[in-house]
Amino acid sequence: MATFAPMIGSPPVSLGSRIRQAFKRLWPSVLFYSLVTMVVILALKIPNAKDYVGADNDDGMRLVEVRDFLNGQGWFDLMQYRMGLGSGTLMHWSRLIDLPIAGLIKFFGLFLAPERAEAAALLVWPLSLIIPSLWAMAVAGRRVGGLLGMHIALTFSVFLLITSNRFLPGSIDHHNAQFALVAIMTAMLLDEKHGAWSYAAAGLAAAVAIAIGAETTPFVAAVCLIVAIAWAWEGEAYATAAKSFGLTLALSISVLFFGTVPPRLYSAVTCDNLSLGYYSLAAIGGGLLLASATLASRYRRSVRFLVLGGVGIAVLGSAISIAPQCLHNPLADLDPMLVDLWLNNVQEAQSIFGANRQDTYTLGYFYATGLFALAVCIFRLAYGDRVRIHLVLLCLLFVSWGIAAVQVRGSPFSNLVAIFPLTLLIIDMRRVSNGDRENVVAAFFYIATVLLSVATVWGFAGGLIGSRLSTGYTDPTDDIDKRSCSSRTTIAPLVDLPAGLVVGPSDMGVSILRFTGNRILSAPYHRNQGGMLTEMHIGLAPPKEAEAFLRGTGVTVLAFCSENPQTAEIAKIKPDGLYAQLEKGNVPDYLQALPRPDGSPVQFFRYVGSN
Incomplete structure (x- = not known):
């Protein structure tokens, strides 16, 4: 065993002892576990990787959004001009995630080709979020159970x-960042000493979580409720923590609102991203919690709960008057x-x-x-x-x-x-x-x-x-790659065509945006309801009626992939519809088949109008 004597006269310290001491500290432990996680993920992923973008449509769409940002689209301009009907679709994502990814692409672009720079950035970004995630988990674990x-x-x-x-x-969607933020909020609430910095960190994490996506808003609301009730129960012992949380939440959400929301949308209320609705509730709630903890902490417990009840009524009243539509699932509409x-x-x-x-x-x-x-x-x-x-x-x-x-x-x-x-x-x-x-x-x-x-x-x-209970035989050839209809090689025929409007299954939309300069009618995003519905109606309508949709929307190319589950379902629902007829090989005269590469599951048709 190697030994070290850092000072003359000091007893030698073995390497094993140094390692054991390091694992008693927070950061050496976090960095070690982070490194192990990264190595295992890379070992499992890289050998079989077919693309540097994640398999989820959101990963590809995020890259399209980042590219637009790097190509000069404004910080406040989240419009996806190449998706949907008319002038495009306003996206509900946040530049807070676009910015670091864009920065990494610019950095790697200093010494790598553009595509390799993207690949490097998309490798580094999700792996880098492992460190703050595990740091928060380590802090929380130590607070509840010590070193073990x-x-x-x-x-x-x-x-x-x-x-x-x-x-x-x-994987560059915002869900990995949300994981880290949820871990941070949890860790900070487990601080038994009610430290001001812990609760300030929780308030900041709550504000950022609201700003980057609506999925965690119920969790953020629970965090706010826990802090508020803890203050009402404990009084002065918890006052500093409550004030730190309320102040940081109110200030942070204000900075993020005015820093990421375009001025023209200040008065708009949307329930799938940071808007006046979530901003007002967080700012009012945080501000009232700060005021309550400052003014009422010395009163007896019953009074504090009465004050908290007043805060709750004010926040609920604000929600009902400002954003009543946000009190239910945004996808319910x-x-x-x-x-x-x-x-x-x-x-x-x-x-x-x-x-x-x-x-x-x-x-x-x-x-x-x-x-x-x-x-x-x-x-x-x-x-x-x-x-x-x-x-x-x-x-x-x-x-x-x-x-x-x-x-x-x-x-x-x-x-x-x-x-x-x-x-x-x-x-x-x-x-x-x-x-x-x-x-x-x-x-x-x-x-x-x-x-x-x-x-x-x-x-x-x-x-x-x-697998044990499954009695049916599955032919391996039946396991169709879900991305086969939207792979780069499948989309390739569009590259040589003049840019136009392509209609096809929603799952193909993001890949068409990524690999070509075309506009697309349909992509799987709830804000693009008009485009998605139009594509479905085109597939369901009889060929003559379908042409009216194609002509009215200005479609130049139709992409037909019979292996796409949604397309197959549409063809099944309406046997006389356009998709069902194309599946049978009945091509109307207003569609001209384009050359189809061998093995491609997609047939592209140019819209040429009726004779």
């Missing part, structure tokens, strides 16, 4: 990140046809019941760990065990698990929060098991608890059971 708790939380987090698709190279033909087939948008219908055996991965953690929190509270920690975690878990039950894409947040009550349980089970090494039952329950606390184990078990 930190390492257990980090280990579980590594498994969670590796099995998630949010941190893979090319979708046209029923879009729900049937599009949304119901989007995996991440499924509820727990929809996920059960699609694949029962995935439910364990998405929901079991969170449900287990909820039960643990309730059990602990029933016995009065570390009440504050488990009450905070129960509230966060209840909300995040509820989000996941409505849309499965929320499950990473519930699995994240679940780590902490399960970490405490594992520490206690380990203590019991180590106290009596001859007790086989204690050892069994300790090991079982560890396994049941890992979402990956549930996912693996579900997949194994599903």
